[in-house]
Each structure stands twice: as C-alpha cells, then as structure tokens.
Amino acid sequence: MEIQTIKKELLEVIGEYVEIPADFDTSLSLKMDAGLNSFALMSLAAAIEEHFDISIPNADLMSFKNADDIIKYIYAAKG
Numbered sequence: 001m002e003i004q005t006i007k008k009e010l011l012e013v014i015g016e017y018v019e020i021p022a023d024f025d026t027s028l029s030l031k032m033d034a035g036l037n038s039f040a041l042m043s044l045a046a047a048i049e050e051h052f053d054i055s056i057p058n059a060d061l062m063s064f065k066n067a068d069d070i071i072k073y074i075y076a077a078k079g
Contacts, residue, residue, distance in 0.1 A: 001078045006052075006071050013051050014067065017044050026067035034067075052078065 007026060014020060014030075017040050030036045036044065045061050048054070048070065054077040064070050 001075070003071060003075055006074050006078075007067075009051065010048070010067060010071055010074065013047050014044065016047065024067070026071060029066055030064070048074070054078070 011020065011024060011026075014024075014034065014036075018034050018036055020034055024034070028034065030041065030044075041061070045056050049056055052074050054074060056073070060073065064073070
C-alpha cells in the first residue's frame with residue numbers, strides 16, 4: 001500500500017469524526033488543530049484498525065502526535 005493511498009484513506013476516516021479541510025496538513029496536531037478529544041481519538045483508532053485491518057496497541061496510540069505519525073505506522077504495519 002502506497003503512502004499517498006494511506007494518507008487519502010486515513011483523512012477520509014478522520015473526516016468521519018471531525019470536519020477537516022480537503023487539504024488538511026497531516027503534520028498538524030490531531031488534538032489541537034483537528035479538535036479531536038481523547039474519546040474521539042480512541043474511537044478513531046478503532047475505525048483505523050478496522051479500515052486498515054491492523055491492530056494498534058494503546059502504547060503506540062498514545063505516541064501519535066499527528067496524522068503523519070499514523071500514516072507511517074500504517075505503512076510499516078502493512079509493509
């Protein structure tokens with residue numbers, strides 16, 4: 001799976017939880033800039049796991065600062 005495909009699909013999944021612009025900067029904070037709270041992040045993680053058919057341990061989830069971190073994680077998991 002290519003990085004651009006992951007990015008596109010991830011932004012679609014994020015868009016189900018919070019309104020983001022089509023050109024959302026994936027280096028921005030999901031909490032501060034996208035407005036996701038802790039509950040929404042947990043729900044988002046479950047949706048990401050289901051969509052990409054991966055498992056994200058809580059320790060890894062807590063290390064994500066932005067969508068770029070998640071994109072890299074998915075890319076490595078789908079390697």
